[in-house]
Amino acid sequence: MITRGSGAALAALISGLSLVAVAPATAAAATSDYKILAGDQNTNKIYRLDPATSAWEGWTWAPTAARGFSAAEIAGFNGGNDFRIRDTPAGQRLVVVDGAGLATVATYPEGDRVWANKAPGTDNRHSIELMPDGNVAVAATDGGYVRVYSTSSGSSATFALQQAHAALWDPVIQRLWVAGSPGFGTDDEVQVLKALEVTGPASAPGLREDPARTRVLSNGKDAVHDVSADPVDPDKLWITTNGRVYTYDKATRELTGAGAGIDRGAVKSISGQPSGQIVQTQADYYKNPAGACGSINKWCTATLDFFGPAKSVTRSGAQFYKARVANPHYGVEDLVQRGAVFDTAGGTATRIDGNLKIGQIAATADTDGRLHVLTLIPGSGMWSRTRGTDGAWEVPATQADSSARITDAAIVADPDGNLHAFTLVPGSGVWYRVRPAGGAWATTSKQVDASADVTSIAAVVNPVTERLHLLTAGASGVRDRTGSTAGVWNSTAMQVDGNTNIADVSAAALPDGGLHLFAVTAWGSVYHRTGDDTAWTGSASLLPGGGESPATGQVRALAVAGWPASQLDLVTVRSGLGVWNQTWSGGSWPAPVRGDADPGALQAYAARLADGTLHTGKITEIS
Structure with missing residues (x-):
């Protein structure tokens, strides 16, 4: 059941807005578009529409005993306040909140119970998201919270947010978008969009606000309703409030009206096709003339409105609150964070x-004395740039x-000046190519590791034996495959670490031939x-400041420099807190020290030149 504030206030907000539907000129229907799910709080079922034919299909969903739900869980469903389809390694999943x-x-499309949680109806749960690690995020309006539930352990983490209406995972910035109304019902009420970092392992999640991304949507009672990914532009969101529909640019942090027809009031949900x-x-009560559902309450509609091309599809007697495109992806492409690259040496940063x-x-x-940097552009491949001995960068x-x-x-x-590059292609393993000293990159690469489960790679050369080491991390833990500088690789890899929750790896060597491997776990421990x-060695040492801590934040990425120096320089990117440094020359590791306060720092590199100069690099985000 939906509960919300004053209908009079909403009517005042949307009065004067044109409700004439005008389709965007550039959009067109496509047979590859996804089906539409709509939750009917009259029949207490979720229905599925084929947008190509405008026909309601035979598929419906509701929790039943036959599908594995308890009586209490069944009683907690009145048609659904929110629902999504998501891809998972185990198959597609339907997530529903009521x-x-x-x-x-x-499971989808079968609808069998995988996990469920029942809260008091007084919480008025409004939005749901399935996280990449299998956990579930829920936003509750009257409960005043966003909560992430561990589906494996039963633990949870809560972020207080009055009138929390939306929860949407964003793989581009690795954050959970939420929206609500702090100060709800008071003169201090505002509508805000926030981004939350989900910390910790899947079995013990945590939530922390990323304050740099907080955006006030409005001051007053133009209550926010929905936040949705733009399936055409990964840097945009759709946001609806009582009075408006906006696009939000994650790079500029700017709100823009969504355009004629689409930008209208009382829109409870918005969803886009590829x-x-x-x-x-749009609530029927506020349409002109009012729709059939308007005589029942002030939030439902019997009609789904389409734009680009424009049409409307009505289900007689329905009380729809939300409709969702059944897109199993989080956005256009589920890409990682990205931005421009800066190099820092001696306190001077250069883009x-x-x-x-x-x-x-x-x-x-x-x-x-030259420095070589690889930059990876999703969809475009790998690029190489060299800093000459005169300090000038290749252009x-x-x-x-x-x-x-x-x-x-x-x-x-390697010690002879040859460059060895490795690239990871998901499902296809790791590929290798060489650039001889003073020459050009080889025109082809060869596969050196066929493992399909690798998620992160690192490489190091032993300066004494000139043996190459490829370190791979993934579902099988961390493995080491060795090869010669002539490109002859061992057919088998050595198991180094059985931990299957490694998020990033880096490696370095010291002049004595000692090799050093660094790994950060999914929950930020180094x-x-x-x-x-x-x-x-059979065991690894936990570094100070490597775990969750208010002082140092959660590590998301790392890099290390060693040879030709006799010390190790570890660089860690700590979520929202910039780039931190730790220098080790034997004995105990020191605590990390912040070297760059940029809260948008993403990936990093580290390399020490023959003259002793340490160069650190970072990607600084645009989203």
């Missing part, structure tokens, strides 16, 4: 690549690999392990 209290994950077509639910779409970076120094960058599917890269220089060409 104002009567039910939050659930079910073709650009938009579907909205070395202004392309705002760079998603990963790696660097190495060679024996003649333009050289494309070293045109594969559009690369998600991670590593680079290392571990250090030593090894050589034949073996690695």
